[in-house]
Amino acid sequence: MTEIDLQQAAKDHLWLHFTRMSSYETSDVPVIVRGEGPYVYDDKGKRYLDGLAGLFVSMAGHGRTKIAEAAAKQASELAYFPLWSYAHPAAIKLADRLADLAPGDLNRVFFTTSGSEAVESAWKLAKAYFKLKGEPTRYKVISRDLAYHGTSMGALAVTGLADIKPDFEPLPPGGVRVPNTNFYRAPDFVSQDLEQFGIWAADEIERAILREGPQTVAAVYVEPVQNSGGCFPPPPGYFQRVREICDRYGVLMVSDEVICAFGRLGHYFGAERYGYLPDVITFAKGVTSGYSPLGGMIVRDEIMEPFRSGTATFLHGITFAGHPVSAAVALANLDIFEEEDLLGNVRKNEAGFRATLEKLTDLPIVGEVRGAGYFYGIELVKDKATKETFDDDESERLLRGFLSHALFDAGLVCRADDRGDPVIQLAPPLICTQEHFDEIEQILRATLTEAWKRM
Numbered sequence: 001m002t003e004i005d006l007q008q009a010a011k012d013h014l015w016l017h018f019t020r021m022s023s024y025e026t027s028d029v030p031v032i033v034r035g036e037g038p039y040v041y042d043d044k045g046k047r048y049l050d051g052l053a054g055l056f057v058s059m060a061g062h063g064r065t066k067i068a069e070a071a072a073k074q075a076s077e078l079a080y081f082p083l084w085s086y087a088h089p090a091a092i093k094l095a096d097r098l099a100d101l102a103p104g105d106l107n108r109v110f111f112t113t114s115g116s117e118a119v120e121s122a123w124k125l126a127k128a129y130f131k132l133k134g135e136p137t138r139y140k141v142i143s144r145d146l147a148y149h150g151t152s153m154g155a156l157a158v159t160g161l162a163d164i165k166p167d168f169e170p171l172p173p174g175g176v177r178v179p180n181t182n183f184y185r186a187p188d189f190v191s192q193d194l195e196q197f198g199i200w201a202a203d204e205i206e207r208a209i210l211r212e213g214p215q216t217v218a219a220v221y222v223e224p225v226q227n228s229g230g231c232f233p234p235p236p237g238y239f240q241r242v243r244e245i246c247d248r249y250g251v252l253m254v255s256d257e258v259i260c261a262f263g264r265l266g267h268y269f270g271a272e273r274y275g276y277l278p279d280v281i282t283f284a285k286g287v288t289s290g291y292s293p294l295g296g297m298i299v300r301d302e303i304m305e306p307f308r309s310g311t312a313t314f315l316h317g318i319t320f321a322g323h324p325v326s327a328a329v330a331l332a333n334l335d336i337f338e339e340e341d342l343l344g345n346v347r348k349n350e351a352g353f354r355a356t357l358e359k360l361t362d363l364p365i366v367g368e369v370r371g372a373g374y375f376y377g378i379e380l381v382k383d384k385a386t387k388e389t390f391d392d393d394e395s396e397r398l399l400r401g402f403l404s405h406a407l408f409d410a411g412l413v414c415r416a417d418d419r420g421d422p423v424i425q426l427a428p429p430l431i432c433t434q435e436h437f438d439e440i441e442q443i444l445r446a447t448l449t450e451a452w453k454r455m
């Protein structure tokens with residue numbers, strides 16, 4: 001296909017996700033054709049710094065022939081066999097390796113192909129587990145305001161973004177919301193002390209469990225650093241308190257690490273960074289650095305235990321879950337993590353990344369820079385002193401009308417998002433170093449300065 005064909009065919013036949021298709025009636029669909037390290041290139045040869053690792057995915061960066069070769073080798077040896085009653089070496093080796101890397105007795109791996117499936121599988125597991133344990137009334141899931149946990153019906157019911165649900169209602173019942181850990185927007189009575197705020201936010205989970213009836217609650221879902229809303233890190237002690245609350249009421253704690261696992265926070269798992277032991281970790285994205293799709297959940301021994309005897313069966317499965325090519329790709333990806341010490345690179349450079357982004361706080365539009373590891377949100381405000389945010393119209397003009405295109409045109413892939421308050425999010429490949437942070441800062445500085453002039 002020629003360049004023109006690609007553009008026209010995209011407009012005629014491709015349906016882009018979470019995208020106003022009408023916006024491409026008057027402009028080109030961006031077509032990305034190749035990648036190299038932390039950069040991607042479009043069909044006109046223009047280079048972009050991939051400041052979002054695609055979609056929080058490309059941990060090892062682009063153009064890794066070693067991973068591509070592992071995929072080719074596996075495809076020629078055994079392209080496909082299901083995990084329904086059978087096993088294959090790549091899935092076995094990867095399960096073994098993940099059990100080794102995961103904290104505590106998180107030793108059992110159930111593969112999926114995506115994050116939504118992982119989230120939904122964990123909910124199904126929690127329900128089935130409690131039925132086997134003789135507590136059949138536990139089915140509800142608690143998650144945090146604005147938190148994104150996926151789009152399939154079950155995962156959408158766990159998701160805390162009210163605006164993306166109405167088109168698909170009714171959703172499976174049982175989704176319950178509690179506050180997130182956005183300290184920048186903390187209620188007044190806990191806005192002076194981060195730890196107090198964390199205790200309050202965790203205790204809101206307890207209050208929700210009591211309100212709903214503990215015997216009806218199956219699981220609490222938390223991300224180590226909440227993505228949606230703009231990278232909310234946990235206050236000190238927050239997760240320890242959430243763990244205590246879950247234990248007190250016999251509720252499973254699910255750490256949704258679809259974004260935060262595999263180095264995003266400088267550790268294989270976010271739970272490790274923040275020192276808590278969840279009952280289930282859900283993962284996807286970075287496990288393969290995107291060279292092939294894969295997701296899954298890692299489950300503690302005691303949650304698996306009731307499924308080990310007699311006729312007990314987890315009646316759940318997905319044709320392509322744990323696909324041999326994806327599993328081989330994940331193993332090659334994890335080899336690169338070790339050989340190049342990608343976690344070490346994040347830990348060594350995260351302070352520099354943060355400091356570089358924090359330079360932007362001298363701009364009138366930048367309210368706060370927050371996050372951890374290689375995962376930051378920059379909240380944009382109308383008034384720094386009062387933290388006044390933009391109204392819906394202004395936000396629309398600022399983000400969709402200007403920033404999203406302008407940042408991309410300036411050579412930076414990142415996310416300008418207003419699902420909570422307006423934020424710009426950055427999550428570059430883990431191979432990035434100071435030169436890339438500087439490049440990000442320069443593009444953001446110029447573009448945000450222009451955005452402020454236009455408001």
Ligand SMILES: Cc1ncc(COP(=O)(O)O)c(C=O)c1O
Pocket residue numbers: 114115116117119148149150151223227256257258259284285295
């Ligand atoms: C925390 C979290 N959970 C689940 C998902 C859903 O993953 P997927 O898009 O692979 O279904 C995402 C996607 O961004 C996510 O960030």
